[in-house]
Amino acid sequence: MTVPGKKASKQFSSSTTSMSSDEDLQVYCQPCDEEGTRLPAHGYCTDCKEHLCMICFKAHKINKFTKKHTRLDATSMPKVLQQPSTSIQTVLSDDLTMPCPKHPKEMIKFYCNDHTEFLCSVCVTLEHQATSCKVNYIPDISGDIIDSKEYQVILNAVNTTSDKFQQILKDVKDMTHKSNSSLKDALVDIKKFRQEINQRLDELERQAEDAAKVIEQENKKHLKAVETTCEEVTKSLKISSDKIKQLNTTKQADKLFIDLKLSQETIKDMDETLLKLSSFDIKEHNFQSNDVILNLIKTEKSLGTLTQKTLNKESQSAQIKSRQSSHEGEICVETSKDNYICYITGMTLLTPDLLIITDYNNEDVKMVDTSSQSVSNKLQLDDKPWDITTVASTELAVTLPHKQTVQFISISSNKQLKMKHTVKVGGKCYGINCYQGKLVVSLRFPAKLQILDMNGTILTTMDGKNIFKDPWYITCNRISIYVSDCHMKTVTRLNWQGEVIGSYSAMGYPTGMSLSDDGTVFVCDWRRNVIEEISGDCSTGKVVLQDLKTPRAVCWCGKTKKLYYSCYAFDNKNQNFLYIYNLS
CATH class of the missing domain: 1.20.120 (Four Helix Bundle (Hemerythrin (Met), subunit A))
Structure with missing residues (x-):
């Protein structure tokens, strides 16, 4: 059969071709000849019915689409050019007319799902031949895109x-x-x-x-x-x-x-x-x-x-609107495979129906279906996770403090969690938040913040000296980075250059935080058993929920106006639940 995406070989008048000159008497590489370069044949592929030069012959061995083809060396190959039968020719789709930016003479024919790149045949051969690369021939997969x-x-x-x-x-x-x-x-x-x-x-x-x-x-x-x-x-x-x-x-x-x-x-x-x-x-x-x-x-x-x-919208947030609260119930996040009482230290919302949480005690990440109010999937990690953030619609990032690393996690189309790569950070990392392709991570011992790209390259380091002492949680937006510090009993607001531009100190033991759609910040106060809403400029605050069970992590859903929080009650079974409140 023909290599997927390869142009059909030139047509001849018979199964063998007569040569009219000394140059034509030489058997040459047919793929190279199609691209305007005539090189001596070094071998032959019986599946593709093509003579190949030394480079094409070697590439044939490693290309994932052709490595199982039957090849003949120079001594065994046919001595005359062969005409492939009509049934095995592949005609390039008229739609595949975009030139490859790396190889302008080649047309885009393939798509690599792992690297989200368009590829030509040369790209596949030279850069994407590894078995871990999922490469598809575009006409093979494009049929399902209509009305998809x-x-x-x-x-x-x-x-x-x-x-x-x-x-x-x-x-x-x-x-x-x-x-x-x-x-x-x-x-x-x-x-x-x-x-x-x-x-x-x-x-x-x-x-x-x-x-x-x-x-x-x-x-x-x-x-x-x-x-x-x-x-x-x-x-x-x-x-x-x-x-x-x-x-x-x-x-x-x-x-x-x-x-x-x-x-x-x-x-x-x-x-x-x-x-x-x-x-x-x-x-x-x-x-x-x-x-x-x-x-x-x-x-x-x-x-x-x-x-x-x-x-601007942030300037409006200084005025915290009055909210009406109502208890909507609880979600049990304990599973049959859990060995310990849950300790939910971080959570992030993918969609109004999907909440992802970190269970520190059981060393796993759990997917919670808020519609059915149940754990729909879990991923066992190799260390205790602390905080979690959404990186993309199908990707998460989790801090592993004891390993001093950030673990990336993917979400498949059937909503299964899978570990991907990790990046190393310079200390015990706790809080994490992603904004505009940048990760902001808080580190303790010594206290500091790091801004990293998705590859783990440190873009900025903010020394906590004279600013914060024990930064546990982080949330951020276009203008501000908010840090909860349980030792300083403050929520500190910094700009992206690391300058302090605000602080809210009327706290007992601030922990988890979540930004609202109005630009305000919900903050768990573990010692006072309340969740407080503070303005975006950190000038004012108002208790929105009180008499709670030692709130630890919190997550806000602007679409449903629901606030989720977890608790930490020293081995109390209340820790096995997420609590839901409606704030309108």
Whole structure:
């Protein structure tokens, strides 16, 4: 049979070919000849019905698609070129016309699931021949992509990303309007204040108006830039979405497969653009009058000041809204294979129906189905895990403090947990959180934070000296990294450069944390038996649940408005349960 993805051999007029010159009398490598290079044949493959040069002959032995083929060496191979029968020829799909970026003369024909890469035949031979690499010939797998779940997921992701850009544009418009409106209000206050003083203030008033106009122009300029970017990206995503739908409708599976994968990568690239756009810095302005100006008008040099307050979602979080709480029940996470009472030290939510938890005492990771309220799967580890974070939709990362490593875990399509690779960190790692492809890990003895990439490369180290002493848990967003410190009895807020930008100290023994969809932080206070919600800037806090059973880890689901927490009660069987509260 023909090598998957290989072009069909050239056709001849008979089973043997007559040679008309000294060069043609030589039996040559047929694959190389198809690519424009004529090399002497070193052997022959009876399955592919092709003569092969020394390089192709050796590659044939290790390529996973051809290593079982029957090969003849130079002494045993046919002495004339053979014409393959029509039944064994492979015709390259008309859709497979994308050149390989590494080998421009070759077309993309394969897809490596392990490396999520498109490959040509040369790539497969040289770089992906290991048995651990799962390589598929695109026409063999693309047929199932029409109307598939993956098609729907990626199309939804395209639309969701487009919606995010539209939402950012709407937010910037709203805040710009509010900023400009606040400037108008400030100018009204200036007018009122101006009426109480004499002509001397005319010049100062003009200066204040000019300053406001400059700010307004800057707002308009910034809004225009954001508007242009969002509209261009939205238009591009609309074109991509329409193309994907068209390919799906016309059943062009190969092109649809490639476009879907490319769209998936494009969406990832868009996250960086979203991050840049969402880091807008638009100010709200108020005028503060100078009360002593009436008495000191001859000596004062300013009419007042325009104060500024940043308008973004985080600034809203300083006001913690009132919540109504109700106990929704418990989930038993004890299994028949557990040897000890559970100790749930970390949890992360994959979907509203899937909660992943770490059981420190039983040295495993458990998948909890919140719909059926049962443990649906578990993975035994080789050491005690502490905290866990979601890295991707099918990947997790767990800290193993005693091994000083982070263990990566994959989730298969049938929702089975499987250990992947590990990365070493420089100490006993406890808290962990992933944001925008970066892992933030807290270490104890000595206390410090590390920011790592997915390969374990340390990008930043934040020394805990004079900042925190015993950092157990971490959570983070675009602007802030929050650290709970049970020794300092604080939740410390840092920026991504390691600078302290806030602290909340009204705590007894803060442990597990979880960010809410409003930008606030839920914090377990083990000593006070409460869960407290603190503002994103760490300026205020409010107890949302009290009289609890020594809360340890916590997880918030913004979609269902449910809060899950575990407890640590010194070998009390309450530890075998997750407790569920609705907070509306």
